[in-house]
Amino acid sequence: MEAAAALSGAAGWVWVASYFDLTRRARALAQPWVTRRVHAETQAILRFQRMQHRLLDNFFSVLSCVVSAPFYTGFLPLLFWSGHGKLARQMTLLMAFSNYLGNVVKDLVSAPRPCSPPVRRITVTEDEKENALEYGLPSSHTLMTVCLMGYMLHYVLTYGACDGFMLTAGLSLAFLQIILIAIARVYLGMHSPTDVIAGICFGIVILAFWLVVHDHVDAFLISGQNVTFFWASLSLLLCFAYPEPESPTPSFDFHIAFNAFAFGTVYGVQHTYFHFHSPEPPLILSQQLPLLSYVGRVLVGIPTILLVKSCSKALSKWLLPVMCNTLGIPIVSSCYVPALKAPGSSSSKSSDPKQAGYLQKVFSLFPRKAYDVDTAIRFVQYAGLGWSVVGLAPMIFTRLNL
Structure with missing residues (x-):
């Protein structure tokens, strides 16, 4: 409630x-x-x-x-x-x-x-x-x-x-x-x-x-x-x-990055808390997590989360414009997708009402004529980063006994 x-x-x-x-x-x-x-x-x-x-x-x-x-x-x-x-x-x-x-x-x-x-x-x-x-x-x-x-x-x-x-x-x-x-x-x-x-x-x-x-x-x-x-x-x-x-x-781009990182963290903790984030996890410099193991976590974890962020960005740059054009959502791109930078480059594919039907009519009610797909791309890559920090990386640590 x-x-x-x-x-x-x-x-x-x-x-x-x-x-x-x-x-x-x-x-x-x-x-x-x-x-x-x-x-x-x-x-x-x-x-x-x-x-x-x-x-x-x-x-x-x-x-x-x-x-x-x-x-x-x-x-x-x-x-x-x-x-x-x-x-x-x-x-x-x-x-x-x-x-x-x-x-x-x-x-x-x-x-x-x-x-x-x-x-x-x-x-x-x-x-x-x-x-x-x-x-x-x-x-x-x-x-x-x-x-x-x-x-x-x-x-x-x-x-x-x-x-x-x-x-x-x-x-x-x-x-x-x-x-x-x-x-x-x-x-x-x-x-x-x-x-x-x-x-x-x-x-x-x-x-x-x-x-x-x-x-x-x-x-x-x-x-x-x-x-x-x-x-x-x-x-x-x-x-x-x-x-x-x-x-x-x-400023809005900064907000999207923080918001997405928080969402990825929330999603990761919600699904992995009782597996990797117990109420009393081993703390650094304790017998369960000595300094050498923590250094191993950092050396393994940093490349892992950077790789996930990079892959999330690349995948979303390819997939999100295809999905938006399929659904008839009018989009532009300010930096990530060069093909969508020119005015009208995205609307030519999404302005046909036969392509998306009801969804096209729904988005036509909103005040913006087109939406910046870079916002969604940025959200996906930082959400992936947040999820990898609390979900994927701890999974790898467990497998490596770190």
Whole structure:
């Protein structure tokens, strides 16, 4: 009943938001104020960047990479394979949840980043260059740092040996990292102070909500009914609930990757929990999982999940356009399928009503004339990645006695 109510609520929200054009109305209220704040803070950012030094550039760039989405995506498989399954599951879902809400606000408000020039913007990695193409408020790095560091601290204090010293040390480290990330985002010219303050505030709200519901979510994930159907339906609804930004940004693509990884993880855990993810799995450095066995898991697991991701992408690039054209779903491709990049290249095959009949008429009712098949391809490849981390890789570990 709760799952059905959640799906009904999400579907109702999609309809209400579309019918009353809530995206445009909310943007008209928030965007001018945020834009004025960002422009007004330009001089403060320039004064702060006067302390620039090559060592600071490198330190803050590395620090931003350590708390970036690619780092956490690479870190989570290692956490799963170390035996800390509950922590890894919750961090995966919390990362997808916080990333979705943060990107929704980004594209809803569509507020600019600090103007560069005059602000000096440092983008060392390709990931940072993509991040610079997104809108500014809130800062995703600070938001996710608050959420993930806060949940890790909660987990350690709840399930570890906790005393006054541990509590003080944990809070101090978490607070220090959040402050350093906030400073780094301003120093690197990626965000204004308003952006990072908004990221911290949103992160605290999301973390507080997650700490209330995380045990219920985990119980549903492990032993609930129709979990895979629920998560697939929710993933689809979240795509339609995503606001349309003023200009195209990579934020929606980032959401799809996180959402798909979470779905693949959910599917894998739901079907393999009692085989490979028991309530008390062997932990790293224990007698059942010595360091050498864990290193073997990493050496076997990393190539396995990368191979699955690559094969999922290749298979979906070939299969999904064929399925869509067969069903009469109008599609285009922005990068993955060159034959569908040209305008009208897909509609020539799918516009004939005799080809798909009823489905063609159904899709003609939707506002979009064509759908980007790259979204589905990206979803399949990252869902395959998530499934391989918790399903396929543990199966191989069992066969190899790792």
